[in-house]
Structure formats: C-alpha cells, structure tokens
Amino acid sequence: MAIIRSQTVTWATITLTLLISLQLCVCYRGKVGAKTEISDVKTNEEVQELGRFSVEEYNRSLRRQRRQRQYKMMSIGDNIGGELRFMEVVEAQTQVVSGLKYYLTISATQNGVSKMFESEVVVKPWVRSKDPELLNFGPSYYTTQYLSSCCN
Numbered sequence: 001m002a003i004i005r006s007q008t009v010t011w012a013t014i015t016l017t018l019l020i021s022l023q024l025c026v027c028y029r030g031k032v033g034a035k036t037e038i039s040d041v042k043t044n045e046e047v048q049e050l051g052r053f054s055v056e057e058y059n060r061s062l063r064r065q066r067r068q069r070q071y072k073m074m075s076i077g078d079n080i081g082g083e084l085r086f087m088e089v090v091e092a093q094t095q096v097v098s099g100l101k102y103y104l105t106i107s108a109t110q111n112g113v114s115k116m117f118e119s120e121v122v123v124k125p126w127v128r129s130k131d132p133e134l135l136n137f138g139p140s141y142y143t144t145q146y147l148s149s150c151c152n
Helices: 002-027 045-071 143-150
Strands: 035-037 084-097 100-109 113-123 132-140
Touching: 045 084, 045 100, 045 113, 045 132, 084 113
Parallel strands: none
Antiparallel strands: 035 084, 084 100, 100 113, 113 132
C-alpha cells in the first residue's frame, strides 16, 4: 500500500511540474529563460515604477557612500557623481528566472546632464514583501546613441 501511495505522489508531482512548465511556456510565448522585449515601455506603469525604484536605490547607495566617507574623514573632493533624477525607462526586456528579471535602459539627469543607465531588477511576486531587488545599476553604452538620435 505504501508503494502505491509513493508512486501516486511521484506521478502527481511530475504531472504538476509538467503543467506548471507548460503554463510558463504558454504565458511567455515559449521563451522560458529567454529575454523578451517589452513593447509598450513608455506607457507601462510597472516598468516605469521599476525604473524609478532603480534610480532611488542608486541614490540611497550614493548617500550611504558619502556618509561613510565623511565618517572616515576622507576628502570631500571625491569622484562620486551627483544624485540622479529619474526621467523615464526608454527600453525594457524581461526574463523568466526565479521570478521576473527586468533589464531596463533608464533616462535620468545627473548634475543637469541627461544620461542613460542600465538596470537589472528581479521581482518575485510570491515573496511576502514583494519588494523588487536591484541587482545591477550603472552607466549605459547606449547613452550617446540614444541621445544623439532622440534629442537633436
């Protein structure tokens, strides 16, 4: 009897796993693990909020670095740039990982100068806090190409 239950549980687990995998393939157009372009970036509120979150996290990190440097009595003339002001997300992709990973190209200003930044954010909706996690944030190689095409 224990063997039959064990086999039933095993088959139920396998079936459930296959159904979940199939659902992910259908929902993400068969591209589980592949990056997918988000077409409505400028009107997509979630994407814009993730861009804003990325810039806010960068600014928090910058303030933390400045406090640490002041605490250590280092010179104020450091090469940490000014805080960023979020403008918009101009390009975005998603990837199914253990959650949804967003690859964002963000337009922001720093010391009055328009610049582009790359950001990677993971969202795990099933986690209790549901807070996104900023993985990477930095200047974009895309800056000069985008700014010369859009702003001239």
